[in-house]
Amino acid sequence: MSQLMNELRWRGMLHNSTPETEKYLNGGMGTGYIGFDPTAASLHIGNLATLMMLVQLQRAGHKPIALAGGATGMVGDPSGKSEERKFLDEEVLRYNQDCISEQLKQFLDFSGANAAEVVNNYDWFKNFNFLDFLRQVGKHLTINYMMAKDSVQNRIETGISYTEFTYQLLQGYDFYHLYKTKNCRLQMGGSDQWGNITSGIELIRRKESAEAHAITCPLVTKADGSKFGKSEQGNVWLDPxxxxxxxxxxxxxxxxxxxxPKLIRVFSLLGQEKIADLEKTHAEAPHLLHLQRALAEDVTVRVHGRSAYETAVKASExxxxxxxxxxxxxxxxxxxxSVFEGVPQIKVAREELSKQQDMQEFLSNTTQLKICPSKSEARKxxxxxxxxxxKEKITDFxxxxxFELLxxxxxxxxxxxxxxxxxxxx
RNA sequence: GGGGGAAUACCAAAGCGGCCAACUGGGAAGGACUGUAAAUCCUUUGACUUAUGUCUUCGUAGGUUCGAAUCCUGCUUCCCCCA
Structure with missing residues (x-):
């Protein structure tokens, strides 16, 4: 029961926590939640990092709740954003929220005493009218308190709308709601969520005189400090x-x-000894990529299943x-x-292929600009x-x-x- | 409400009448070396064109000029100062 904090600590997933968190977790089965806003139709590996906290929470014997932010996604979280964001239209939002709920289910265990739950804050916000909200929620936190948040401060220069400013109240109310209905006393998230989480804690304290807790993990970044989770193609999504x-x-x-080493701690479920072992093996023969292989296996199997993993390995080989x-x-x-399932495939009519005269044309227009976006690009x-x-190098554009067709x-x-x-x- | 400043390619930032498709830095992409790594080095980074030519770009719409990213006017957006 009490192992969560230690587990997160050695994995480098502990950034900050409220003082009494450990005591709460030691006191028997606790309940914790993390929210995911439906900004896209799939979670990406950045979300996976926080989701792993929820997985660790459950492994430590506590009850995890994954929250799909059907309501908060309509407003937009100012945290970590340098400017106001555009609204997604509602249809897209509902679709995203459904996709994300499904994905969340895949990572948690829904049986046993600490069975996971997936909830959607749209369910309790959709009929919550504005005046009630002002009276029940807005009254409890001062502007002064809200203004002090980093997420707000960072936007004072560039401007922040009333809507995004209010975001922390929505998220705060989520926490309060889950506390009231499910006795949930812990909220986790990336370190950028600290301000939003503490707003919820404050709300619970003021309305109920009860204590709630927070754990945040460091945002996963690349070695150079830049944003993690992008490949050449863009975001790395969980949706196959x-x-x-x-x-x-x-x-x-x-x-x-x-x-x-950092990634394998956060994203895999491998144990401390196993990881130390891998690091040792890796150091001895780095060119064999022991660490990377173990990491890729663990994560790919968990996200896409064993057989998809095996196909991916085969394709790579x-x-x-x-x-x-x-x-x-x-x-x-x-x-x-099946081996090539994962590589982008481009269908071209046979006749077109046979009368192809020009390499740059082939790499751009003929292949629907999927390989190169323009002829000059292809030429360069x-x-x-x-x-x-x-496998044969092209020299003349x-x-x-x-070519013989395979x-x-x-x-x-x-x-x-x-x-x-x-x-x-x- | 009054006054001042700014808008340049993915980002940052030069250019202030012709030498500008636009300095430079970052990022990104490709190559060499390697381990599908790091570091380093090289190349590329608007489009079209089997080259040094054409076309479209410097917030937006017009104007001045042989010629504008560069000057003028309207509009939009943003920042700063005063009230």
Missing amino acids: KMTSPYQFYQFWLKAKDEEA ILFGKSAIEEINQLPESVLL LIQNGGVRIN AAMPT QNKYLLVQKGKTNYFLVIAE
């Missing part, structure tokens, strides 16, 4: 339709040595291994297709030696050498060292 399991696996595998193009050619087509890439087709149907296009595309002739 948005980031394929192959790309997801690759993201972890490509983790830098200096970041891997084929694409990055020494296997010659002939080997790819010899794979049964069904295997080949080729001039820099960055393009391979069927004006000509179109004839399996009489596919072309493997490589942009740079790690970006593959499968062109399918139809």
Whole structure:
């Protein structure tokens, strides 16, 4: 029961907590929650970091509640944002909220005494009218108190709307609501949520004279301090339709040595000894990527399942291994297709392919601008030696050498060292 | 309400009548080296064009000029000072 804090501590997931938190957790099964606003149709790995706190909470024997922010998402959290955000329209928001609720369910255990729950704050806010809100919530916190928050202070210069200013009250009320209805006394989140969480604690204290607690984790950043969770393609999503399991696996595998130890602590469920072991092995033979492989395996399996993981590994071996193009050619087509499931696929009409004269045209327009966004881009890439087709380097951007189609149907296009595309002739 | 300043490519920031598709830095992308790492070095970073040419860009709409990112006017947005 009491192990949560220690667990978070050694994993480097403890940034701040209120003084009595440990005592609360030691006092038997506690209940804690984290909120996720539906700003997109999927959670991304940044959300996964905070979600892991909830997972750790449950592993320590407490009850986790994941909150989908159907209401708060309508308002916009000013934390960590340098400017006012645009509203998402309601239809999108509802869709996102449903997708996210589903994803949240995947990571928690819904059985047993400390069964998880997923709730949506839209349920208690949709019929909460403005005047009632002002009387029941707004009255309890002063402007002075609200103004002091970093999330607000950072926006004083650039401007903050009344709407976003009010965000902390909404989140504060969530906490209060969960306290009242589910005796939830702990809220967790990224360190940028500290201000919002303490608003909730304050609200509970003033309305109920009760004590509630907070734990925040450091925001995961890259070694250079920049924002974590973006790959070349953009955000790394948990939804396999948005980031394929192959790309997801690759993201972890490509983790830098200096970041891997931090990442494996936060994102994997591997134990302290196992990790120490891996680090030792890794240090002895860094080129074998022990740490990265273990990290990628643990996370990919948990997010996408064992078989998707295995396919991703297989695809990686084929694409990055020494296997010659002939080997790819010899794979049964069904295997080949499943292996390449994760790499972007581009369908091109057979006739168009056969009459193709120009490499730059092929890499841009013919392949629907999915490989290169313009012909000049394609030309520059080729001039820099960055393009391979069927593993063969392209040197002339004006000509179109004839390539043997793999399996009489596919072309493997490589942009740079790690970006593959499968062109399918139809 | 009065006065002043600013809007430049992904970001930051030069340019202040022709030499500007626009200095420089960051970021990003590609290459070499490696371990699908780091560091380092090189290249690229508006589009089209099998080159040094054309077209579209410097908040927005007009104007002055042979010629404007650079000057003028209206509009929009933002910042600062006074009330």
